Amino acid sequence: MVYTDIATRTYDHGWRLDPIVRSLLDTDFYKLLMLQLIWRLHRGTHATFALINRTRSVRLADVIDEGELRAQLDHARTLRLGKKELIWLAGNSFYGKARMFDPDFLAWLKDFQLPEYDLRVVDGQFELHFAGPWTHTTMWEIPALSIINELRARAGMAGKDRFALDILYARAKTRLWDKVERLRRLPDLVLSDFGTRRRHGFLWQRWCVEAVKEGLGDRFIGTSNVLLAMDSDLEAIGTNAHELPMVLAALAEGDAALAASPYRVLDEWRRTYDGNLLIALPDAFGTTAFLRGAPEWVADWTGFRPDSAPPIAGGEQILDWWCARGRDPREKLLIFSDGMDVESIEATYAHFRGRVRTSFGWGTNLTNDFRDCDPDGGASLAPISLVCKVVSADGRPAVKLSDNPAKATGEPKEIERYLRVFGNADRGVQPVLV
Amino acid sequence: MVYTDIATRTYDHGWRLDPIVRSLLDTDFYKLLMLQLIWRLHRGTHATFALINRTRSVRLADVIDEGELRAQLDHARTLRLGKKELIWLAGNSFYGKARMFDPDFLAWLKDFQLPEYDLRVVDGQFELHFAGPWTHTTMWEIPALSIINELRARAGMAGKDRFALDILYARAKTRLWDKVERLRRLPDLVLSDFGTRRRHGFLWQRWCVEAVKEGLGDRFIGTSNVLLAMDSDLEAIGTNAHELPMVLAALAEGDAALAASPYRVLDEWRRTYDGNLLIALPDAFGTTAFLRGAPEWVADWTGFRPDSAPPIAGGEQILDWWCARGRDPREKLLIFSDGMDVESIEATYAHFRGRVRTSFGWGTNLTNDFRDCDPDGGASLAPISLVCKVVSADGRPAVKLSDNPAKATGEPKEIERYLRVFGNADRGVQPVLV
Numbered sequence: 001m002v003y004t005d006i007a008t009r010t011y012d013h014g015w016r017l018d019p020i021v022r023s024l025l026d027t028d029f030y031k032l033l034m035l036q037l038i039w040r041l042h043r044g045t046h047a048t049f050a051l052i053n054r055t056r057s058v059r060l061a062d063v064i065d066e067g068e069l070r071a072q073l074d075h076a077r078t079l080r081l082g083k084k085e086l087i088w089l090a091g092n093s094f095y096g097k098a099r100m101f102d103p104d105f106l107a108w109l110k111d112f113q114l115p116e117y118d119l120r121v122v123d124g125q126f127e128l129h130f131a132g133p134w135t136h137t138t139m140w141e142i143p144a145l146s147i148i149n150e151l152r153a154r155a156g157m158a159g160k161d162r163f164a165l166d167i168l169y170a171r172a173k174t175r176l177w178d179k180v181e182r183l184r185r186l187p188d189l190v191l192s193d194f195g196t197r198r199r200h201g202f203l204w205q206r207w208c209v210e211a212v213k214e215g216l217g218d219r220f221i222g223t224s225n226v227l228l229a230m231d232s233d234l235e236a237i238g239t240n241a242h243e244l245p246m247v248l249a250a251l252a253e254g255d256a257a258l259a260a261s262p263y264r265v266l267d268e269w270r271r272t273y274d275g276n277l278l279i280a281l282p283d284a285f286g287t288t289a290f291l292r293g294a295p296e297w298v299a300d301w302t303g304f305r306p307d308s309a310p311p312i313a314g315g316e317q318i319l320d321w322w323c324a325r326g327r328d329p330r331e332k333l334l335i336f337s338d339g340m341d342v343e344s345i346e347a348t349y350a351h352f353r354g355r356v357r358t359s360f361g362w363g364t365n366l367t368n369d370f371r372d373c374d375p376d377g378g379a380s381l382a383p384i385s386l387v388c389k390v391v392s393a394d395g396r397p398a399v400k401l402s403d404n405p406a407k408a409t410g411e412p413k414e415i416e417r418y419l420r421v422f423g424n425a426d427r428g429v430q431p432v433l434v
Numbered sequence: 435m436v437y438t439d440i441a442t443r444t445y446d447h448g449w450r451l452d453p454i455v456r457s458l459l460d461t462d463f464y465k466l467l468m469l470q471l472i473w474r475l476h477r478g479t480h481a482t483f484a485l486i487n488r489t490r491s492v493r494l495a496d497v498i499d500e501g502e503l504r505a506q507l508d509h510a511r512t513l514r515l516g517k518k519e520l521i522w523l524a525g526n527s528f529y530g531k532a533r534m535f536d537p538d539f540l541a542w543l544k545d546f547q548l549p550e551y552d553l554r555v556v557d558g559q560f561e562l563h564f565a566g567p568w569t570h571t572t573m574w575e576i577p578a579l580s581i582i583n584e585l586r587a588r589a590g591m592a593g594k595d596r597f598a599l600d601i602l603y604a605r606a607k608t609r610l611w612d613k614v615e616r617l618r619r620l621p622d623l624v625l626s627d628f629g630t631r632r633r634h635g636f637l638w639q640r641w642c643v644e645a646v647k648e649g650l651g652d653r654f655i656g657t658s659n660v661l662l663a664m665d666s667d668l669e670a671i672g673t674n675a676h677e678l679p680m681v682l683a684a685l686a687e688g689d690a691a692l693a694a695s696p697y698r699v700l701d702e703w704r705r706t707y708d709g710n711l712l713i714a715l716p717d718a719f720g721t722t723a724f725l726r727g728a729p730e731w732v733a734d735w736t737g738f739r740p741d742s743a744p745p746i747a748g749g750e751q752i753l754d755w756w757c758a759r760g761r762d763p764r765e766k767l768l769i770f771s772d773g774m775d776v777e778s779i780e781a782t783y784a785h786f787r788g789r790v791r792t793s794f795g796w797g798t799n800l801t802n803d804f805r806d807c808d809p810d811g812g813a814s815l816a817p818i819s820l821v822c823k824v825v826s827a828d829g830r831p832a833v834k835l836s837d838n839p840a841k842a843t844g845e846p847k848e849i850e851r852y853l854r855v856f857g858n859a860d861r862g863v864q865p866v867l868v
Contacts, residue, residue, distance in 0.1 A: 005439050163648045170607035177601045177809065214597045375611065 030238030047134035055384035059124030156380030180215035195367030289422035303333030337361030364434035464672030481568035489818035493558030590814030614649035629801030737767030771795030798868035
């Protein structure tokens with residue numbers, strides 16, 4: 001018996017838009033944690049975010065229709081947090097802590113709407129800017145990236161017949177499961193999904209999260225995606241990102257305040273959160289400079305998330321720093337999240353095992369590894385290096401130096417000034433693949 | 435919006451049985467061609483078929499529930515040819531020939547029903563016999579095999595969650611498509627699906643056929659499965675099988691008639707069919723004996739289907755035979771169908787290219803290659819070597835010698851007699867994997 005459900009079919013055909021982002025919780029958890037800090041301490045600050053496509057060879061505006069992009073961004077702007085979502089944020093424990101979010105903050109969040117955007121096409125690329133209060137523009141980072149990445153994936157799949165899609169996903173599933181089987185051999189692995197922004201698509205990310213959960217059991221500790229965490233009863237994972245030191249550095253008056261700004265961020269953070277959330281991100285202006293100037297109390301924090309140095313060298317540098325301050329690294333935590341994949345996870349895990357607790361945030365190579373999966377060939381589904389970064393705060397230019405000069409952002413003159421203040425020690429160019 | 439189609443779901447849950455064989459056309463085309471010959475020339479002959487599991491290590495009756503097997507066999511006995519099916523058999527051209535089937539034969543076929551079966555469990559194996567008129571028992575071969583193979587696959591998958599099944603099929607699809615991409619590099623390949631009897635399941639065979647059609651285009655010439663040929667507008671492929679010489683040999687009175695029986699089959703066949711259907715199966719009692727004794731007119735036939743000798747050696751033997759009789763092999767056809775897979779297809783294709791036309795019947799390794807695909811490990815989905823062979827005709831024992839003694843069937847004393855009549859030249863044991 002061939003059974004056609006005419007109602008569903010008619011409904012499906014009537015779609016005006018297949019929305020990519022369908023909830024404001026379809027974002028990274030750290031955005032909410034940072035938002036609460038920004039809302040508490042920097043409510044008056046303006047911040048502009050901009051899309052940066054590091055993979056210049058992919059001319060996004062030639063691939064993605066501008067009208068479709070606007071329709072998706074406009075749809076995201078119609079979203080509000082639902083009652084169920086607000087109740088969950090209020091009632092759920094995060095990192096073992098109840099009432100992570102202040103009732104006043106949640107009351108404010110209830111009416112939150114993504115602010116306006118400014119979109120232009122220049123030389124085959126999208127110039128996409130979000131200008132306005134930091135409390136609002138910050139929330140565009142993840143949906144903007146996941147929308148553009150999924151629109152690109154959809155463009156890469158447009159015109160493929162059902163069969164080619166079937167092979168494509170069979171290969172991608174086989175690929176991922178082969179990775180899971182390798183990771184399964186690491187008994188003390190601690191891993192989470194950090195793949196929201198660069199995902200192939202929402203449904204694919206959900207499948208990947210289910211796969212890793214199924215394959216790794218308790219070793220998979222959760223996902224950075226708040227919506228998936230809520231819907232799948234997983235832990236929401238994340239702490240903070242470069243935008244905090246970048247904005248505070250941009251607002252600093254003079255070189256001395258600039259040099260102190262990374263620690264001011266940590267001080268604000270510890271006044272807002274504690275426990276497992278005390279993870280420092282050391283590389284915004286170079287890890288060596290950060291460690292050299294760090295106050296003693298930073299050594300009491302739970303750990304670090306080295307995010308642009310090579311994982312083993314970057315981790316060793318932090319271990320040395322802890323030891324020099326009399327701290328036992330075995331009680332500390334390193335979170336690795338910079339373009340990790342099975343090989344680098346295995347190597348980093350083996351290198352540090354027994355010497356320091358490690359945790360891995362697996363991003364693009366978890367949720368968007370379609371390399372060589374397309375039966376029609378080509379690279380239209382290979383991931384690109386797309387970021388959405390703060391570029392100015394209250395009209396002052398923002399800078400990120402990073403441990404990897406290939407990941408630096410900001411105006412050349414300002415970068416020069418930052419290098420003068422923070423130094424250039426131990427920074428080395430690594431190719432940025434994802 | 436989560437949409438649940440309650441009616442479909444309720445219907446699905448109400449199934450008493452998920453039938454494996456749902457049409458009498460879900461069989462190999464050669465069964466119909468042979469059936470017409472049997473119906474015309476041997477209507478009074480009785481023939482008994484029996485299931486033979488060559489993979490003794492797999493105790494089928496421990497894996498498959500006897501009640502489930504009976505339910506599937508009983509269901510197959512309820513099937514009759516539908517009006518659409520009979521009209522298609524009458525109106526379709528096969529091998530470019532219209533009216534392949536006689537109207538009287540089709541009128542008889544209209545009321546065809548699979549006959550009774552005799553099922554017992556002995557020492558962990560099913561003893562399954564079909565006794566009765568040859569015109570009826572012959573039609574059990576394919577449904578009996580595909581039912582048992584699919585029940586075994588279902589047993590191997592029982593208890594697996596949705597996720598493990600997802601990985602299983604992703605891997606099997608990836609595997610098959612990798613094979614298709616290799617075969618695609620052979621520009622003059624001619625290939626067809628011979629995988630009905632050993633398939634993992636009907637839906638999987640259909641997917642495999644679609645995949646090969648998609649990947650190989652015109653180089654995929656069709657399928658042996660009549661139902662799939664009808665539903666997918668493919669050519670139905672097939673000629674004849676060992677049961678014809680086996681029955682005629684069993685019925686032969688004395689050694690001289692026995693020695694002549696393989697050619698009597700060909701004579702009956704050419705009186706019934708012509709053109710592309712003039713393909714001889716030389717190995718029932720050894721290819722060397724067959725070629726040595728063959729009348730001159732056999733060299734005028736379109737070609738041979740060597741089915742148990744190693745493909746290159748077996749093909750060379752036939753080429754020599756054609757050349758010795760002044761025939762140009764480039765006008766002849768060799769069909770290879772014995773446990774072929776990508777490696778052996780590539781090697782055989784390369785060896786004979788330009789010297790003789792070749793065609794490949796791809797069976798078990800097309801429709802049932804799940805080796806190492808099970809995320810839970812184990813071999814419960816690896817194919818086994820299961821056949822359903824004629825064992826007696828009008829109460830006299832039937833024998834198959836084959837070019838490969840591992841594939842011989844029959845009582846030892848009769849095999850001895852056949853070896854005396856046909857000789858044992860050039861027969862050599864090859865492992866029988868599928």
